[in-house]
Amino acid sequence: MDIPNEVQAEFNSFLKRTKRSNEIFNKTKDLVPYGVSSNYRALEPYPIYFNRGVGSRIYDSDGNEYIDFNMAFGVLVAGHNHPKLVEIIEERIRNGVVLGFEYERIYELANIIRDRFNVDMVRFSSTGLEATLHAIRIARGYTQRDKVIKFLGTYHGSHDFLLVATKPNLYAAGNRKRPSKVPSGPGVSKAALSEILVAQYGDIESVELLFAEHPDEIAAVILEPVAMNMGVIIPPKEFMHRLRALCDDYGVVLIFDEVKTSGKLFHGAEEYFGVKPDLKTMAKAIAGGYPLSVIGGRKEIMSEVGPDKIPHAGTFNSNPLSIDAGIVTLRDILTRDAMDRAIKYSSELVKAHREIFTDAGVPVYSVGFGTSGAVFFSDREINNWHDFLLYEHTGKWWVYFVSMMNRGIIPTAPGPDEQWTVSVQHSEEDVERMVDVLNDVARLVAMDVPKMKNIEAF
Ligand SMILES: Cc1ncc(COP(=O)(O)O)c(C=O)c1O
Incomplete structure (x- = not known):
């Protein structure tokens, strides 16, 4: 299956915005396998390197700023550097x-x-x-x-x-x-x-x-x-x-x-x-x-x-x-009040994912639990690993991830089997920005891409 031009352009733009990460990877990969210290940080075609995090923001080595909803795989419910x-x-x-x-x-x-x-x-x-x-x-x-x-x-x-x-x-x-x-x-x-x-x-x-x-x-x-x-x-x-x-x-x-x-x-x-x-x-x-x-x-x-x-x-x-x-x-x-606010923001994100992707004609299943939530591009519920392997459209997930990154949002931890985390330092504006960007990328996720070969476009 051919990759639609607009999707291909997103992947190309991602590579252009992260040139310094590519350089660091090329210097590092002969010293550190895959250029990372945890296998879950290895990304194709290269990992993205970061050097600073403040509040709800994180900055990569090219100087790109992102609103961070990965939050170090859920470590940073307190936000960066509280x-x-x-x-x-x-x-x-x-x-x-x-x-x-x-x-x-x-x-x-x-x-x-x-x-x-x-x-x-x-x-x-x-x-x-x-x-x-x-x-x-x-x-x-x-x-x-x-x-x-x-x-x-x-x-x-x-x-x-x-x-x-x-x-x-x-x-x-x-x-x-x-x-x-x-x-x-x-x-x-x-x-x-x-x-x-x-x-x-x-x-x-x-x-x-x-x-x-x-x-x-x-x-x-x-x-x-x-x-x-x-x-x-x-x-x-x-x-x-x-x-x-x-x-x-x-x-x-x-x-x-x-x-x-x-x-x-x-x-x-x-x-x-x-x-x-x-x-x-x-x-x-x-x-x-x-x-x-x-x-x-x-x-x-x-x-x-x-x-x-x-x-x-x-x-x-x-x-x-x-x-x-x-x-x-x-x-x-992580007081009761602060967590309640983060939990409320996370449930708004679940709702937004459901509505925006449904309106765009993308099969979607989104679930939240407290400060975290996940989006699956699937036409049915995912209740175990077999369901995930059979029904999750991994290709669409990568279009979602890369397109969000290109617009200054890290939507979840990297990987379709991961989730977002909202911290006590995320603001209402951060959540609104995420929703605006979701509205923008939904049409890209709606395009036909291969289901499994998520990195073909690179
Ligand atoms: C549920 C669960 N248990 C244990 C671990 C291991 O934790 P650590 O990476 O701090 O060793 C993880 C890491 O992601 C996890 O998600």
Whole structure:
């Protein structure tokens, strides 16, 4: 299929506007594979490099300004460089950023997290990866069992235990009721994966099958309560209640991976489902841009962590920089009022995506959850990874993304399986500008382009 001239012109214009990124990429790619430090930042034909972020704005290396709705994959619900964070961090730098011994303010932050996210005890780490890795170990240590159920299409960080069935193609994904246990790439240990079982997201029967087959062997079920590595997928509340009951029946630890969702509603996803997991992992937004993650949960389980008990350690864990940032972010920045405003803006964006693309004759399915939302170019609902692979028009998504970028908007994190995040620093004008630009690009997205080969136009 030929690319329409106007769409081709958008891709050409994108390359013209990002010449400096191309230059940086060409210098960097022989030193750093694909010119990036995280595979999710690699873009074809080259990644876009940035050097500054302020409030709701971000600036690339060519000096282009964008209203940022990626917000560092949801890290920056506080917005870029919030003044309250700048103040506390400047003070902290003068007082030392790593002390080696435990930092006295962990008590304050642990209290804030206990009250806000309904957990009895917490341990701090730095990244989401560490939090899910430790949560699994804690569940295994507590239950004295090894098997862990995860779901097709969910991502829990770059460690071997859960780098399975993250984003396989349709052939590799396997059966809807019995997804395949496909490693996310070469190098993922077969031994690590031997104890992982894979179920279909939102489908309780596929979980029941695994419980029936391994009644006494399952330590934990880990899931994103709202899947945010497949756009935004909100499973039925009934699914979550039945999952809770199943875990109770079999003595299995239910882990909510709230690395993303802890920044979407004031109390995280538990607020929406009314289901309390045994353990929770949180990261990204909770420290306003500084590396902080939390493993929290029931006292009976968490108190098994300790010397000569379940291991948990890390040189940078609860460093004062991250703890101070966490306190200010959760206490003073991500307040109920500020989050409510961001949530309202995000639901306006969901409505705008639905209306504008429908009016332009583009099949569209848009879903919001708190401060985030996603657009799928699909004529039906997307409820799991199979649906995404079958129904999402990836080609249209890239026309949308590139055309929005050309008009000064980063509409979502880069990738059709990602979502936008509205921060507490986005203004009504930012949202209006996004809507104006959507009106402008809808006619381009309506044009016929190949479904899968999203980068053909480059
Ligand atoms: C749900 C979820 N869990 C865990 C992680 C891993 O977090 P990190 O990249 O901080 O290691 C991510 C990252 O995107 C995530 O989305």
